[in-house]
Amino acid sequence: MITLDWEKANGLITTVVQDATTKQVLMVAYMNQESLAKTMATGETWFWSRSRKTLWHKGATSGNIQTVKTIAVDCDADTLLVTVDPAGPACHTGHISCFYRHYPEGKDLT
Amino acid sequence: MITLDWEKANGLITTVVQDATTKQVLMVAYMNQESLAKTMATGETWFWSRSRKTLWHKGATSGNIQTVKTIAVDCDADTLLVTVDPAGPACHTGHISCFYRHYPEGKDLT
Numbered sequence: 001m002i003t004l005d006w007e008k009a010n011g012l013i014t015t016v017v018q019d020a021t022t023k024q025v026l027m028v029a030y031m032n033q034e035s036l037a038k039t040m041a042t043g044e045t046w047f048w049s050r051s052r053k054t055l056w057h058k059g060a061t062s063g064n065i066q067t068v069k070t071i072a073v074d075c076d077a078d079t080l081l082v083t084v085d086p087a088g089p090a091c092h093t094g095h096i097s098c099f100y101r102h103y104p105e106g107k108d109l110t
Numbered sequence: 111m112i113t114l115d116w117e118k119a120n121g122l123i124t125t126v127v128q129d130a131t132t133k134q135v136l137m138v139a140y141m142n143q144e145s146l147a148k149t150m151a152t153g154e155t156w157f158w159s160r161s162r163k164t165l166w167h168k169g170a171t172s173g174n175i176q177t178v179k180t181i182a183v184d185c186d187a188d189t190l191l192v193t194v195d196p197a198g199p200a201c202h203t204g205h206i207s208c209f210y211r212h213y214p215e216g217k218d219l220t
Contacts, residue, residue: 028138073214101112101182
């Protein structure tokens with residue numbers, strides 16, 4: 001069993017969310033131990049909102065739930081990669097992915 | 111032009127590195143302003159090592175340089191997604207991706 005390194009980032013694990021089918025990277029968010037436990041128990045993504053300082057069930061408001069397909073951990077056990085089947089766009093802007101703009105120009109990616 | 115939010119994580123931007131061809135997520139690392147400038151100038155990935163507190167040219171030792179294809183920024187401008195053509199494995203363990211283990215069992219992904 002893997003022991004995650006919760007100490008490196010003050011109790012948070014950086015989490016990359018990727019579409020299990022298209023392989024598009026949808027978003028990056030943060031999990032604390034409680035949100036990871038809820039993700040494992042429910043099979044849907046839960047995060048910790050750093051700005052609102054609350055647990056956050058992805059899609060609870062928008063309906064765009066993310067159903068977890070696989071969870072992988074990186075070599076130093078401080079980051080997770082979660083593949084999901086999303087019920088709708090990941091981004092609050094309505095884009096499929098939060099990474100919808102080129103850097104640095106800011107033009108939308110097609 | 112996009113202004114990145116360098117303040118949210120003490121001068122660092124979380125960076126997801128994805129294979130431009132296979133779409134496999136290879137690693138997550140951190141850039142400060144200098145490493146992002148070097149990445150943009152050279153077309154190869156440079157990061158900031160949080161543990162060693164040094165700039166880090168990916169592949170400088172191993173030869174496994176990552177040639178940058180695209181850079182995207184997320185909706186709140188605190189995370190980058192860099193797609194690359196990697197010259198070899200991203201992980202120091204020799205795995206193509208640092209995300210080579212299932213969580214929580216730890217079994218290798220095939």
